[in-house]
Amino acid sequence: MTKFGKWAGRALVTAIATIGLTGVAQAWEPTKPVEFVVPAGTGGGADQMARFIQGIVAKNKLMAQPLVVVNKSGGAGAEGFLEVKGAKGDPHKIIITLSNLFTTPLATGVPFNWRDLTPGAMLALDQFVLWVNADAPYKTAKDYVEAVKSKPANTFKMAGTGSKQEDQIITAMIDKATGKKMTYVPFKGGGDVAVQLVGAHVDSTVNNPIEAEAHWRGGKLRPLCIMDSEKLPYNEKVTATQSWGDIPTCKSAGVPVEYLMLRGIFLAPGVTQDQVDFYVNLFKKVRETPDWAEFMKKGAFKQTFMTGKEFSDWLGKTEAMHYGLMKEAGFLAK
């Protein structure tokens, strides 16, 4: 009997294991190429990240089906969001978001909201840094703020990406902190903005780290402060003397401005939990690759990862924050 008992026990274990295995095998997987929508133009921060992910997925064979990046930048990204919103129940369409997930519907009145989509995962948060030209006399954020305060309003010019989006919101926050208005000049992309500052056509920008890193390293731009509650954790030297971690926070420099931009993944509405899990796992695997770590370091990203309820709560909070900021600045659609 003991022999039979052993045998039965083994059979039971095998059976459970088999069920378990088939259970895994039956988990949802894409059956055709997955469209990866970028609600912004080619060459920008979101586009770079999407194409980078596409590269990692292809290189490490993380998915049997290909991931195809599609740019839908019309109407400050509204085109891309409406497309995914309209693809109800289609698991082969995902979208990478930037702050225009919140700002575009508020500024233009185009009818969509993050609740219309299925939140997947937060991949990282992008930082904002206050930059000036390296030839400018301002060595610290305090110097710059004092200069802005001492001159009449609109003397200083801030270049940024797009209108009534994150860069202009941050400018409005800085205006509030200094009590003096700066002239905000919108350009098409972050790369253009950085070059305008290198050419000294404007006085400052709030470029994301990755957009200005090469110019900083080349000695053309100077970072004054970072718009986060704490310094960056990257201590490897970027220039001869400074690392990302050496940049003080704006708060400590007397400009109480904090702003982070979401880099997250959303799915179409009406998809199943299985399908959401597949993509969450996929992006977990992407985040584990050394290539991704290198990319995060280069762009000085904040590596926060969130899914599920935690992510939804964060989204709700951030949306309310944008509403408040944009209402105050008068950016809401009438």
Next chain:
Amino acid sequence: MEELNNLMHGFSVALTLPNLGFMVLGITLGILIGVLPGLGGANGIAILLPLTFSMDQTSAIIMLSCIYWGALFGGAITSILFNIPGEPWSVATTFDGFPMAQQGRAGAALTAAFTSSFVGAFFAVLLITFLAPLVAKFALKFGAAEMFAVQMLTFCSFVGMSKEPPAKTLAVMALGFAMAAVGMDTVTGTLRMTFGYPELLKGFDFLIAVIGLFGIGEILLTMEEGLAFKGKSAKIQLNVVLQTWKELLRYWRTSLRSVLVGCWMGVTPGGATPASFMAYGLARRGAKDKDTFGKGNIEGVVAPETAAHAAGTSALLPMLTLGIPGSPTAAVLLGGLLIWGLQPGPLLFTEKPDFVWGLIASMYLGNIVGLIVVLTTVPWWAAILRIPFSVIGPVIIVICAIGAYTVHSSIFDVVMMLVFGVFGYLFKKLRYPLAPLVLALVLGDMAESSFRQSMLLSQGSLDIFWANPLVAGLMLLSFTMLLWPIVPALKHYLRGRG
């Protein structure tokens, strides 16, 4: 001559047997991509980019840049044969290239286009090789006001081009500006003229308008005229290349001028499309036989092709040294560079000399390989015109539809293309010129935002347009161009009185 040493080193990197193989492969793929309207170099490279991640960095960038050259070459083919510009910068090539094909001179037009492309690109590569650091500094001088001055110059050098009455030209140009304004207003961040239709959010895409107005419009005309291509009787001669080359030597002045326009526009970065229009306008102005332009003058093919390629090639310079892409294709290539861990910027030349000089060397080699590939295929391409219209007509419409769909993966765009096709037909019937509309559509958006950015910077003062010698010089040149056509009339008038 440090550059020469570096370049020789670059050749040693690029000139390996596998790399030569990748060049030929890239060029061939590029030509196919260029031939399909709408697919375009940018999309082509975006699709093929992931394939190259498993390749060696230098080989990968060589292949991708060869796709870029191939697409530049290929764009001319459909413009000349079917009046369908495969790429925005081929629009100006259709003005004289298509009439040439209709007259049975498709082979000559293709040879002229390919050779000019080569010349333009070659000079631009020379510029990149020897003047890169200097030119990069010059590009930094371009703020919003300078950009507007460049766009102004493009418009002004094109004004007075059309033989149609000025009122008609103005009317279509205004229509073009109106269409360019649809969609997002980048300066205020609000929507304009979308009337609540989400389809209009992205505005009117230039490529879709062009495919419809030119391609579909032409098909409709051909159908009306009895379902036959006029170029059908073209004799295909194998020595057409040599004969055309002999003729081309006479236009060295036009070529030189177009090279200068192109390099300048590529670096600033105005882009290849304005460059091709500007060069065409200038060629017509400088020619003695102005009236033959638009009716199959080979100079009208040489000028835009040379300028477009000089611009397309020199557009890589601001990308490598500043990280600002001069064209959409350059933007996708930029993404590729980042994935390989190459951060474009002022330090790329010193940090990764192997890569940069390998790329520059591959520009020389890629262009030579490309020229050989396309020239040997000239008779074949020209022979397409011998296929009966009843076969090729539907094929063209399908290719146009695929092209229009590919731009934004949207079926609405295909409908839009057909609507534009009907308009293209009506415009031709009513003798409204299409070129000013296209120019206004492609430049209207850019010119508007540059102008308004300048106004923001100057707090609403027009002084910004003569605030420094560069912008003042450009504006002066624009106004000279604008007023030039009335000088002879004025002279005549004064003489008549005196």
